[in-house]
Amino acid sequence: MKAKAETPDSSSAADIFKWIVAFVLLAAAVVGNHVYSEMSVVLRVAGVVVLIAAALGIAATTTKGKAAITFARESRMEIRKVVWPTRQETMQTTLIVLAVSIVMALILWGVDGIMVRLVALATGV
Template identity: 55%
Template sequence: MKLNKIRISDGSPLVDRFRWIISCLILILAVIGNYFYSEISIVIRTVVIIFFIIIAFFLALRTNKGLATVEFVRASRQEIRKVIWPTRKETMQITLIVFAVSVLMALILWGIDSIMVYLIKLATEI
């Protein structure tokens, strides 16, 4: 799959590294804040944690890897639209075939196992 041209955030690995560090620090701050402010309502803490996660997520998206991930997701969605999905009837038929083959293989393996147990029993009774 050929991806479109990926936008570069600032071209500087130092800026990217700084954004990743800040993003991780925000997530760590959310966890530590949740621990230290345990007396505050769980609803408020949850909203604050979700807010911090969203901020960290969008900051991470501004890095080169984040932008590459966004481009990959866009290209994947375009490829998904191109796929010809099976109808419900085809899906049910294939499911039944898989089920039947699974049952058949289980019976074959059970038969082989029974024969092996019988042969081992004969060999050990001597």
């Protein structure tokens, strides 16, 4: 991953304007969905989807948006490198965790019972 320090430049004002436009589009989607509640659900959903897509498209052109897209692409490449366990390994590990959890629950239950009896013996209750 490329790490570089953020430097303020002339595009920061343009980025701020783009973020404002993106948030206005998202607000328009929410308000429009409420104001036009008597319209067909299909039309309202289509309008909301179009406005959200437009907002995401505008946000993707900002510096932070481009960084987020780059991060998502790099993350996807890293996920492809992961060696996932087989079904048998997953089942074995799950059964081991289940068995250890049951054994620990029984041990804690026994310790709790002993402590309750000791406290009852000490307090005379």
